[in-house]
Amino acid sequence: MSESDWLMREAAAGDAAAFGVLVRQHQSKLRGFLLRMTRGNHALADDLAQETFLEAFRKIAQYGTGSFFGWLCAIAYSRYLMEARKRKLESLDEAAELADDAPEAESASIVRIDLEKAFARLVPAQRAALTMCFALGMSNEEAAAALEMPLGTLKSHVNRGREKLAALLEVPRIKAVS
Amino acid sequence: MNIDDFLSQLPSVADDGFSERVMGKVRTMARRRMVFTVASIAACVVVALLILPWRTTGAELGVIIPQIASSAALNLAAAAIVLTFLVERQFSRL
Numbered sequence: 001m002s003e004s005d006w007l008m009r010e011a012a013a014g015d016a017a018a019f020g021v022l023v024r025q026h027q028s029k030l031r032g033f034l035l036r037m038t039r040g041n042h043a044l045a046d047d048l049a050q051e052t053f054l055e056a057f058r059k060i061a062q063y064g065t066g067s068f069f070g071w072l073c074a075i076a077y078s079r080y081l082m083e084a085r086k087r088k089l090e091s092l093d094e095a096a097e098l099a100d101d102a103p104e105a106e107s108a109s110i111v112r113i114d115l116e117k118a119f120a121r122l123v124p125a126q127r128a129a130l131t132m133c134f135a136l137g138m139s140n141e142e143a144a145a146a147l148e149m150p151l152g153t154l155k156s157h158v159n160r161g162r163e164k165l166a167a168l169l170e171v172p173r174i175k176a177v178s
Numbered sequence: 179m180n181i182d183d184f185l186s187q188l189p190s191v192a193d194d195g196f197s198e199r200v201m202g203k204v205r206t207m208a209r210r211r212m213v214f215t216v217a218s219i220a221a222c223v224v225v226a227l228l229i230l231p232w233r234t235t236g237a238e239l240g241v242i243i244p245q246i247a248s249s250a251a252l253n254l255a256a257a258a259i260v261l262t263f264l265v266e267r268q269f270s271r272l
Contacts, residue, residue: 009270014208014265016201016204016205016208019201019204020197020201020204023197023200023201023204024193027191027193027196027197027200028190028191028192028193031196032188032190032191033188033193034191035189035191036188036189037190039187046196049196049200050196050199050200050203053200053204054200054203054204056205057204057207057208058207115181115184116184118185130185131185131188134182134185134186135185135187135188136187136188162181162185165181165185166181169181172255
């Protein structure tokens with residue numbers, strides 16, 4: 001049995017200290033993930049991370065098998081979506097993304113776009129999929145399970161997100177050449 | 179920095195007391211849960227004490243328990259259950 005599994009079992013049995021070890025082990029990665037999701041909003045990312053851990057503690061007896069961090073990400077992503085809908089932080093669907101992709105008058109401002117800003121323009125599902133698969137080192141299957149989407153949809157989000165990121169970063173160069 | 183480098187990194191976030199804040203809330207939640215559990219059990223015990231026919235039950239148990247204690251088959255079954263439980267506990271710790 002791995003250390004993480006043992007801690008999970010102890011935490012599920014009501015051992016708050018064991019859960020504390022899990023919190024310390026995973027807080028940085030989870031907050032980093034939420035920071036990406038909230039487009040750099042530290043306060044919101046920390047609130048969501050805290051709610052995620054509290055919900056995890058409440059539901060820890062329901063946790064089955066698989067990666068504990070993947071399970072945390074699933075809770076965090078669903079919390080983020082709920083918050084985004086509540087606060088109307090951003091459009092969550094692909095239709096809105098297409099509108100966002102349309103040629104825009106302030107194209108000169110795109111020159112200043114850096115990777116962080118370009119990433120912030122992706123839809124939440126693409127940001128989550130890219131962060132899980134690249135930065136968090138989760139397998140496609142783990143990420144698909146955490147985001148509660150079919151494997152094909154996840155791969156599509158990863159590919160489309162990466163293409164869009166590249167396209168957003170290519171625009172200034174094209175403009176400069178022409 | 180290219181796209182792959184960017185995607186493979188996460189913003190570094192220092193703990194800065196975050197874990198302690200979370201654990202403070204977790205401990206409060208655990209305490210509330212414990213109080214609720216104890217209060218529920220106490221309420222059930224009070225109701226049971228008021229409703230159940232304790233005198234009749236006690237008299238019947240006084241007859242049944244000696245019979246159970248002297249039954250070899252029941253003693254073996256109880257030993258098997260206890261042994262299974264102990265072995266399962268030992269294996270789960272490995």
